[in-house]
Amino acid sequence: MSEVEFVASLGMGMLVQNAKALQRNHVRMVLADPPQLVEDALRQAGIDSVLPIGHGAAEVEALLAA
């Protein structure tokens, strides 16, 4: 997500719906490398409680494997 400059509730809802669809197929979704302001908005909306946020390939891969 490193090039995402802005996300509001509509985009967050789409992320959650995608994650739900993937979960039904036992696939885990991780939000990788959001810029700080985007990450803050995601956390304020509680998105991080259902979609892990990671930075860097190693952390993201670890979250995917968790």
Added chain:
Amino acid sequence: MRFVVPCSFAGVQHLGDSVCSFVKTIPARAAYAVQLITEEIATNIVKYAHDDPDGRDFTVEIEPCEEGVLVRFVDEGKPFDPTKAPEPDLLAPLEDRRPGGLGLPLVQRFAASIRYHREGTRNRLEVRIRLYGA
């Protein structure tokens, strides 16, 4: 700065583009908050203020205030006080999440203060955003 916005999603999109240009001169965190709050409240007006939004419009004014930036929304839709909207469970597990419901909590978290008045046939919402700090 005052915008008269057609009550449509295209109107919200155009408003967002205008606001994006307008906030380029203020700190990034405040600019993000102004953009987010404007989009969320404008979207709510389009979706819920009128049973038939065709031909309707609403106004958005953005101006300096003591805290930083004041965004004022005025519409002639159904009475709605966003400060009294129920808070969704932001910690609900993924399988229990439903589409929607995140907009107003985001507004509440990014705003320094929110004031709502019903003035005659109008909803008037004033959202203040700090220029610096959280």
